[in-house]
Amino acid sequence: MAVYLDVAPDLLRWAVERAGWDEQTALQRFPQLDDWTAGIRQPTLKQLEKFAHATHAPFGQLFLPEPPIEPLPVPDLRTFKDAAVRRPSADLLDTIYLCQERQDWYRDFAPENGLDPVGYIGSVSIEDAPAKVAHRMHVLLGDANPGHAVPVGWSAMFRWLVDRIEASGALVMVSGVVGANTHRVLDPGEFRGFALADEIAPLVYVNGADTKAAQIFTLIHEFAHLWLGGSALSDANVAERSVNTTERWCNDVAAEFLVPVDLLRAEYRGDASPEALDELARQFSVSTLVVLRRIADAGFLAWADFRARYIDEERRVLAKLAEARETGGGGNYYNTQPLRLSRQFARSVIESTHEGSTRYRDAYQLLGLTKHSTFEGLADQLGAR
Known part of the structure; x- marks a missing residue:
């Protein structure tokens, strides 16, 4: 005999929203959902278990009298057009919880194995000039001549930065899925990365579902949060001037680290054509979008003109990436797993x-x-x- 369960309709809606589903997706996955939320019928035990599994909602929470409040376990510095971001998805929450679990383990492991606290955590403030902090980062990572003494190419640059940041004492995790579940792909539109500051086990997470060029910027942005000594969920966006002063400062540090404005001024020839942007991007091993932003920062392009140019350049970059994906192949598991x-x-x-x-x-x-x-x-x- 089937066992039917009484579940508050608001809990079912909460689970759907938490999963990031729209109404059409929800009804495709569970055609009975409208009847459940309308109170016309109740789900069986097996149906509810399947629903909880599919939405990644804790089964027991579906029996609460009202939807639980799930605050993010780290400060949320993201904004969208100066408005608060919607409820965090199950994918985002589970990713943060997993990283915190790993961080807790490493916090116990490190001192027992003779690893010292990481000295740069909390060593600066947003009152410090971004250029000076970026220079200190370069010195720490062993690159005293930014713009020239680094690998060429986005992938090589990114791997080099990850290796150097890990050598400095921070853990760097880069993945586009929740844990090892390739069916739960993270949405770069929700978040690009986060930092979990800790003197013993500082951790940077980069959303690997984002473009490689965007990941480079996110990596340094989150690294800057560690220097400030504060955990944060961020939307590292080279095209935005965030209303949050901390986010704006971290963006400025990342931009200066990747493309020092004085060096750009020396190399820039007044040409912002796609071909010229490509050449500068190759020189600095960054995205043309970062180069375009630095041209604006250097005073060669008005901010309004930059935003218009950025939209066109972003379309060009995405088109090139789509073309590259069509001809590319998959990666080796044992090569990619250490990065994740x-x-x-x-x-x-x-x-x-x-x-x-x-x-x-x-x-x-x-x-x-x-x-x-x-x-x-x-x-x-x-x-x-």
Whole structure:
């Protein structure tokens, strides 16, 4: 005999909204949903379990008298046209919770293994000039000659920056999905990244579903948040002048780090054609969108003109990326996984597990793995023994 359950309609609507579904998607997945929310009929136990699984809603919360309030566990500095951002999705919440779980583990691991606190966390304030902070970042990362002593190309530049930031003591995780679930793709329109500041286990997360060029800007933007010593969910956007002073400062630091304005002035020849933007982008290993923003910052382009040019340039960049995707192939699992997990974090978990300090079951959960063979394959890739 089927068991029918009484669920408040507002809880069903809450789960749908939390999943990020529109009405059409919800009804395609669950044609009975209108009847459930109208009180015409009730879902069976199996139907509700399937609904909770599909919407990533905790099953027990569907029996509350009213929808729970789920505040973001980090300060939300995002804005959209100066308005507050809508309710966070289940994908975003679960990603933050997973990163906090990993950070908690590493916070215990680090001091037990002789790792010192990270000195630059909270070492600056927004009163410090962005150019000076950007210079300090370059010195820390071992690049005293910005704009020239870095790898060429977005992917090479991004990998180099991730490796250098991890060497400085921060964990960097880059993924476009929730955990290891490739069916839960993160939306760059909701967030581009976040920072979890901590003196022992600082962490930067970059939404890997975004374009590679955008990821570079986000990475340095979130790195700047660590220097300020504050956790934040951000919308690192090179095209916006955020109403939030902290976000604006982090954007300015990231822009100056990637394309120092004095160096741009020396290289700029008054030509902002697509071909000239491409050449400058290759020189600095950044997006043409960042170059265009720096041309405006240098006073060569009025802000209103920049915004108009930015829209056209963004269309061109997206068209080129779409063309590249059509001819590109997939990546090797063991090459991409260390970037998703943080190379330093994954190696630490594996070594701790091999030593017997961490249980295999806990390690699999932290790393998002299910098979021992995959665990050992990742260990071989990282040289973690």
